[in-house]
Amino acid sequence: MDHPLTITMCGLTVLVMFVISPIVCPAEQSQRDATEAQFNAMDTNRDGHLSPDEHAAGAKKMFDTMDADKDGIVTSSEMDAAHEKLTGHKPGTSELSSEEKIRVVDTNVDGILTTEEHAAGSRRMFQKMDTDKNGVLSRAELATGHANMLRRNP
DSSP states (O other), rough: OOOOOOOEEEEEEEEETEEOOOOOOOHHHHHHHHHHHHHHHHHTSSSSSBBBHHHHHHHHHHHHHTTTTTTSSEEEEHHHHHHHHHHOOOOTTOOHHHHHHHHHHOOOSSSSSEHHHHHHHHHHHHHHHHHOSSSBOOOOOOOOHHHHHHBBBO
């Protein structure tokens, strides 16, 4: 039951002067669940951190998942199909399109993503996400880093 001094917003409910209680919108919860599942899948030694090797292996697995025809390249249509298969929905308008994601790491600017380009992009992403520069990624660094890199800038 809500207290009369409760202010409710999607993502946060505040009981003024008594308690602060997070309430998560379904879309926010879905993204958090996906990030947590991604982290857990990559953290193969279960130490609560991602090493560069664990992150690279996770990126390789993702590339292999996206490369539907197993030709060693990922097109925007393959990336779109993989996104929808893994998440159950198409990318939102606030997210980068597949073409934009590819453009970020497409070093020869041919509009497709090779295994080498994807691996190099993954290494650069790891370095950017490791904000405390301790050589491993925490759950928070992975979540924040992916959210920041995949969000469309207004």
